[in-house]
Amino acid sequence: MKRYISIVILCTLLASCSDLVDDLNNDPNNLTESSFSSVLTGAEVGNLLFQSGESARRAAIFAGQYRGIDRQHEGFYNYSVTTSDFDALWNDAFVNGYRNALIAEETALNDEIGPIAQGIALVLQAQVAGSIASLYGDIPFDEAGNVAITDPVFESQTSVYGKIQNTLDTAISLLGQGTGRPSAGSDIYFDGGANAWIEAAYTLKARFYMHTKNYQAALNAAGNGISSMANSMYGPHGTAAENSNLNYQFFAIEVRQSDLIVSDFMASLVDSGAGNPIPSNYRGNAKTDETGRYGFLFTTNSTGIQPNIEDGIAAQDAPAPLVTYEENLLILAEAGLRASGFGTGLSNLNEYRAFMDTGGYLRNVDLSQVNYEPYVSADFEVGGIENTDGISPENALLREILEERYITLFGQIETFNDTRRTEGETVVRVPIAPNTGNELPQRFLYPQSEIDRNDNVPNPIPNFFDETPVNQ
Numbered sequence: 391m392k393r394y395i396s397i398v399i400l401c402t403l404l405a406s407c408s409d410l411v412d413d414l415n416n417d418p419n420n421l422t423e424s425s426f427s428s429v430l431t432g433a434e435v436g437n438l439l440f441q442s443g444e445s446a447r448r449a450a451i452f453a454g455q456y457r458g459i460d461r462q463h464e465g466f467y468n469y470s471v472t473t474s475d476f477d478a479l480w481n482d483a484f485v486n487g488y489r490n491a492l493i494a495e496e497t498a499l500n501d502e503i504g505p506i507a508q509g510i511a512l513v514l515q516a517q518v519a520g521s522i523a524s525l526y527g528d529i530p531f532d533e534a535g536n537v538a539i540t541d542p543v544f545e546s547q548t549s550v551y552g553k554i555q556n557t558l559d560t561a562i563s564l565l566g567q568g569t570g571r572p573s574a575g576s577d578i579y580f581d582g583g584a585n586a587w588i589e590a591a592y593t594l595k596a597r598f599y600m601h602t603k604n605y606q607a608a609l610n611a612a613g614n615g616i617s618s619m620a621n622s623m624y625g626p627h628g629t630a631a632e633n634s635n636l637n638y639q640f641f642a643i644e645v646r647q648s649d650l651i652v653s654d655f656m657a658s659l660v661d662s663g664a665g666n667p668i669p670s671n672y673r674g675n676a677k678t679d680e681t682g683r684y685g686f687l688f689t690t691n692s693t694g695i696q697p698n699i700e701d702g703i704a705a706q707d708a709p710a711p712l713v714t715y716e717e718n719l720l721i722l723a724e725a726g727l728r729a730s731g732f733g734t735g736l737s738n739l740n741e742y743r744a745f746m747d748t749g750g751y752l753r754n755v756d757l758s759q760v761n762y763e764p765y766v767s768a769d770f771e772v773g774g775i776e777n778t779d780g781i782s783p784e785n786a787l788l789r790e791i792l793e794e795r796y797i798t799l800f801g802q803i804e805t806f807n808d809t810r811r812t813e814g815e816t817v818v819r820v821p822i823a824p825n826t827g828n829e830l831p832q833r834f835l836y837p838q839s840e841i842d843r844n845d846n847v848p849n850p851i852p853n854f855f856d857e858t859p860v861n862q
Contacts, residue, residue, distance in 0.1 A: 426497045426507060427576035433494040434578050436486030437514055438625035441521065441803065442710040443636045445479045445834075447650070449525065449806035452831040453796075454822030455656045459694070463649040468826050471854055473838040480837040483525075487518040489535035504570010506584050510577060512561035513591045516554045517713070520598045523550045524807050525834040527858035528848055541844045547859045551602050558591045565591070579623050579712070586621045589614070593718045600721060601807055602860050609725035615718040619751065622716075624709035637697050637704035637801070651694035655822060659797055660684040673793060675775045682759035686752040687800060697801070701754045708753065716742070716751050716798050724791045727784065732767070735787050740764040742794070751798075765790075781817055789818040796820045806831075810861045829855045 450456050451466050458467030465471070495511035498504070522529050530542035531550045545553075571582040580586040593615035599608035616622055627635040634643065641650075658668035660680040666672055674680050686702040688695050697704035711717075719742040727735025743762040749755050769776045770786040777786035792812060799805050810832060812819040824830050832855050841847050 426494070426501050426503050427573045429490070429494045429497045430507070430510065430572055430576045431578060433487075433490035433511070433514055434625075436482075436490045437518055438710060438712070439636070440482045440487040440518060441712050442625060442801075443482065445482060445521075445525070446801055446803050447637075447640070448479065448834070449803045450801050451650075453805040453809045454653055454820075454825070455796075455800060455805060457651050457653045457694075457825075458649060459651055460649045469824075469831060469854060471835060473835050473841060473851075476835050476837040477839045479834065480840060483518060483522045484530075484534060488515060488522065491515040491518055492535040498570075503572060505564040505567040506570040506582060506587075507572045508570070509561040509564035509584070509591075510572065510582075510587055512557050512564065513587055513594065516557045516561065516591075516598075517594055519550065519557075520554045520594065520601070521803055523547050523554070524601055524858075525803065526836065527833055527852065530846075541846050543846050544848055548602070551598055551860070554598055555595060558595050562588055562591050578626055580621075586623075589616045589621050590623045590713045592616075593713050593721070596718065596721045596725070597713070597804070600725065601811065603811065605725040605728040608721055609729045612718050612721040612725060615721070616713065616715045617718075619715045619745075622714040622751075623712040624714070625712055626709055627707050629707050634706045635704055635708045635710060638699050638706045638708070641696055641704060642699045642706070648693055651696055652688055654695075656800070657684075657688060657695045659793065660687065665690070673797075677761070677763035677765065677769070677775065679759060679761035682749075682755045682757070683746075683752060683797070685759065686755055703753075703801070705753070711751070711799075711802065714751065716745070717804070719745060720791065720795050720798060724788070724795065727788055727791065732770075732784050732787060735784075735791065736765060736767065736770075739787070739791055739794070785818050788815075792818060792820055810857070813861070831855065832857045832861065 447456065448466060451458060451463065456467070458464040462475070466475070491511055491514035494514065495508055498507040498511055519529075519531060519534075527547045528544045529547070529550060531545045531553060533539045533542035536542070565584045565588045568584060571584070574581060576582075592611050596608045596612035596615055599605070599611060627633055627638075631643070654667035655671065658666050658671035659673050660683050661667070662672060662674050662679065662681045662684065672680070685698070687698060689698045689700065689702070699705060702708070719738065723735055723738040723742060726738045743764060747760065747762040749757060749760060752760070765776065767783065768774050770783040771777060772780045774786070776790050777783065781789075792808065795808055796805055799808070809820060809822060809830065813830060822830070833852060835854060836847055836851055841851065
């Protein structure tokens, strides 16, 4: 396979073309192979585009966090979707994300960069493939990204998750060897820091074990996962038009703000003000003040409630969360409760709340508007501040953790994974309702482009409301 990278699309949408293609072609009349540094940067930009771009926005619509009010996003909100609506998203995932991560590994091996470089490429492959499998179900894996194979075989979702776990294990072993760090600046996430990559790999293992409901394995992996905010994987952004936050580009530059607003349900969970659209949903209490988080997440304009593009989550230079300390803490809380019991879950939730009480992942927050005091077991007993409806203490704690995940992971693919994973747990799940009809979305559709050219697409083709295997 030639080591050519899909650089034009990536440059146009996110990164500085001059940065990515320096020295790519010495002779303008002859395309040469990319250096590993250029390939790695491009693969990470491709991952960022997939994880925080339109796929994430679409997932958040289906998870009840956004409301489409015009053009195609109104259709998505009303579940009026066709296979062709997913052509570009499939390309984002498999070409800009997965194929470029494969090319990064091939380049690292061919150029003998070393084990850290190879390990980074493997983590990227696992991160992208796991997200694709979560959204689509059965997908190509072993044969994916190979341009010589025109009809890659689709493998079962459960099999793919197993292979992803093996990929991450291999990556962790390689990263632990401590040599072969990529050149400075080529790794835009951690600048080649092996320890940060190892922790991110463990958190990804935990994330994907959560997808398959293997909560003990998730707890074990998260115990080795991201250990600090500094070691979180955030995609960097800047203040130039070509490297701005993707949500900033959508809501501030592309004049698409008229298409999409934050749902009343989502806003109501954290709005402590008089304008809360559903005041009974506000999750604040004597120990919790969400005013600061609301300001970080949202703003109100003439269109409605939208992400904060001034100094919050969708600011021009706001980094995009990809694999984070806050997610790892909440995996420890949920998996700890499910696998080890109430005490472990509460202790881990309180560790998360202590993190948030100092501002946590919130940028430019006024700490006088932030309060996350530790909970005690009595808060979850019948009649406690987190159990006013008389459910079991364990369920009350689980409900709080799931709601916390829903808010913390706002706008990310993981919110859609959570809503499907817990849909059958009616007492504790985040109670999002279908936007229309009586069924919640279950998957992204296989794109028409793949259906037209790949004879191995599953037959019959699953529809929008067919559960993926791990959620059945």
